[in-house]
Amino acid sequence: MALTQMALDSLDFDATVALAEKVAPHVDILEIGTPCIKHNGIKLLETLRAKFPNNKILVDLKTMDAGEYEATPFYAAGADICTVLGTADLGTIKGVIKAANGYGKQAQVDLINVADKATRTKEVAALGAHIIGVHTGLDQQAAGQTPFADLALVQALNLGVTISVAGGVKAATVKQVKDAGAGIIVAGAAIYGAADPAASAAEITALAH
Amino acid sequence: MAKPLIQVALDSLDYDQTLALARQAAPYVDIIEIGTPCLKVNGLALVKAMKAAHPDKLLFVDLKTMDAGYYEAEPFFKAGADITTVLGTADMGTIKGVVDVANAYGKQAQVDLINVKDKAKVAAEAAKMGAHIIGIHTGIDQQLAGQTPFADLAALVAQGLPVKISVAGGIKQSTVQQVVQAGPSIVVVGGAITGSNAPETSSREIRELVTSA
Numbered sequence: 367m368a369l370t371q372m373a374l375d376s377l378d379f380d381a382t383v384a385l386a387e388k389v390a391p392h393v394d395i396l397e398i399g400t401p402c403i404k405h406n407g408i409k410l411l412e413t414l415r416a417k418f419p420n421n422k423i424l425v426d427l428k429t430m431d432a433g434e435y436e437a438t439p440f441y442a443a444g445a446d447i448c449t450v451l452g453t454a455d456l457g458t459i460k461g462v463i464k465a466a467n468g469y470g471k472q473a474q475v476d477l478i479n480v481a482d483k484a485t486r487t488k489e490v491a492a493l494g495a496h497i498i499g500v501h502t503g504l505d506q507q508a509a510g511q512t513p514f515a516d517l518a519l520v521q522a523l524n525l526g527v528t529i530s531v532a533g534g535v536k537a538a539t540v541k542q543v544k545d546a547g548a549g550i551i552v553a554g555a556a557i558y559g560a561a562d563p564a565a566s567a568a569e570i571t572a573l574a575h
Numbered sequence: 576m577a578k579p580l581i582q583v584a585l586d587s588l589d590y591d592q593t594l595a596l597a598r599q600a601a602p603y604v605d606i607i608e609i610g611t612p613c614l615k616v617n618g619l620a621l622v623k624a625m626k627a628a629h630p631d632k633l634l635f636v637d638l639k640t641m642d643a644g645y646y647e648a649e650p651f652f653k654a655g656a657d658i659t660t661v662l663g664t665a666d667m668g669t670i671k672g673v674v675d676v677a678n679a680y681g682k683q684a685q686v687d688l689i690n691v692k693d694k695a696k697v698a699a700e701a702a703k704m705g706a707h708i709i710g711i712h713t714g715i716d717q718q719l720a721g722q723t724p725f726a727d728l729a730a731l732v733a734q735g736l737p738v739k740i741s742v743a744g745g746i747k748q749s750t751v752q753q754v755v756q757a758g759p760s761i762v763v764v765g766g767a768i769t770g771s772n773a774p775e776t777s778s779r780e781i782r783e784l785v786t787s788a
Contacts, residue, residue, distance in 0.1 A: 375643075377650060401647040404638060407618025427615060430639045430662060431689060431714035432586075436612040439588055451641060453664035455690050457716035478642060479666050481692075503642035505668035 368544045368574040371395035371424060372567060373532065373554035377405045383413060385558055390418045392567035395447070397424040397552065408443055415444035422446040428476060430454050433461025441469035448473060449499060452480040456489060463494050472496035474530060478503050483516060484523060491525040497550065498525075502533030514546070521547035537566070540573040578785055579755055582606035582635060583778065584743065584765035588616045594628060596769050601629055603778035606658070606761065608635040619654055626655030633657040639687060641665045644672025652680040659684065660710065663691040667700060674705045683707035685741060689714050694727060695734055702736040708761065709736065713744030725753070732758045748780050755788035 372393045374382045386396055396418060398410060403425055411425055424447040425440045437448045450462040452475050459475060466473040474497035475490045477483050487498055500520055502513040513533035520529055531543050532552035543551050551574050553567070560566035583600040585593045585608060597607050607629055609621060614636060626634050636656040640647050641664070648659045661673040663686050670686060677684035685708035686701040688694045698709050711731055713724040724744035731740055743763035746754055754762055764781050771777035 400641070401643055403615055403618075404647065405619050405650060407614075407620070408616045409618070428639075428641050430611070430641070430664075430687075431716055432612055433716060435715070436615065439612075439616055451662075451664070453641075453662070453690060455714060455716050455720075457720055458714065461716060479664060503666060503669065504646070505642055505644060505666050505672060509666075509668055 368548050369394040369550045370567070370571045370574045371397050371530070371532075371550055371552040372557055373397045373399050373426075373552055374402055375399035375554055375558070377401060379406050379410060379413075382406070382410065383417070385563060386414055386418065388564045389557060389567040390421050392564055392571055393421070394571070395422040395424050395550065397426055399554075400426045400428050403427065408439060411440060411443050411445060424449070424474070426476075428478075429458060429462055431458055433458040434465045435461070437462045437465040437473070438468070441465055441471050446471055447497065449476045450474070452477045452483075452486050452490065456493065459490055459495065460493050463496075466496065467494070474499050476501050477516065477520070479506075483519060487520050487523055487525065487527075491527045495527060497528045497530050499530045499532065500548075501531075507534050514542070517543065517546050517548060537569050537573065540570055544574055578788070579759050580605035580633075580761045581781060581785055582608050582741070582743075582761055582763040583768050584608040584610050584637075584763050585769060586610035586613055586765055587769065588613055590617050590621055590624075593617070593621065594624060596774055597625060597629060599775040600768055600778040601632060602775075603782040604632070606633040606635050608637055608763065610765070611637045611639050614638065619650060622651060622654045622656060635685075636660075639689075640669060640673055642669055644669040645676045646672070648673045648684075649676045649680075652676060652682050657682050658708065660687045661685070663688045663694075663697045663701065667704065670701055670706065671704050674707075677707065678705070685710050687712050688727070688731075690717075694731065698731055698734060698736060698738075702738045706738060708739045708741050710741040710743060711759075712742075718745045725757070728754065728757050728759060748777070748784060751781055751784050752788040755785055
């Protein structure tokens, strides 16, 4: 069984809350995407936290520096998972893990654009990272890339860390991703681009669970 | 040699305190920076408020973009940012997106070399792509581990790329003249101003030291 995560990537505050209202009953984790959090700030997290007590919330901070300082206010405001970039200094990654542990929450290391993914995954697992994010970015998807090969690579390391997979996953590929060892499956466009986002979210979650 | 511009980095998380610090530093600096943690907590509203309060200063928004370059940066240029940053560890497609959107608004994109392994290579690629500014940046977590930006700055200046060079990483009164002499276009000062008991006095001191360097 894999958890499902809905990536909220609109920039508009009200549109983000409205979409979350539609999909929240049908997914496990609500993600506030990076452009969305930079646009709207911590107030959006506070709003979603109050409205959706039954969902976990991931804030895609993609922290690159000042790890503990940057992540702490978001855990304090109710984030369950914050992300830190795999291309960051290990001191930064350590800081986010420390902040997460201080609140009994989780830190996710995003492998987006990391050159040596195996080495970095081992390093951050040793630091105590809770989740490894295999992530083919939007700009990389536009260039035709997918996350499947990287998922197989990280899974083969067999480190016992939860693996999250993001990068154009849709209903047709959910089962493949789950069988390949993903613990969390992220869907964005496949849900918000659907005519009926709630139905699409329910379909993806049924396949993942 | 032309004197570099002075940039104050505002890294408080508090909205009102950030605006108050900007007011104190503004008379002595050229560029006001909204730092990454500050931006993530306060959002675009702070960018608009800062631009309205300081229309005569360049406004720098330290987005540290890692993906979706054009999409993420565009609203900030629209809201009055003069410079936004994109990470040197990002995909070149992401860097190109931020450069393109900066050009579309007649503004500037800065590539931040924080934690980039092969800095000379990424700087050359980013310059070729049209990046306006390359940032040498020793991060907070790296400063805590004892690192400084001086060697990287000298190497990038020596590369002779047709870009402006910005330098950040714990620069203070005792080191700012050494940094200026290395020849950057922009010198970033954070804690030496914002962590001071008298931010206005510290800003003036930095300005005087840059002028007399």
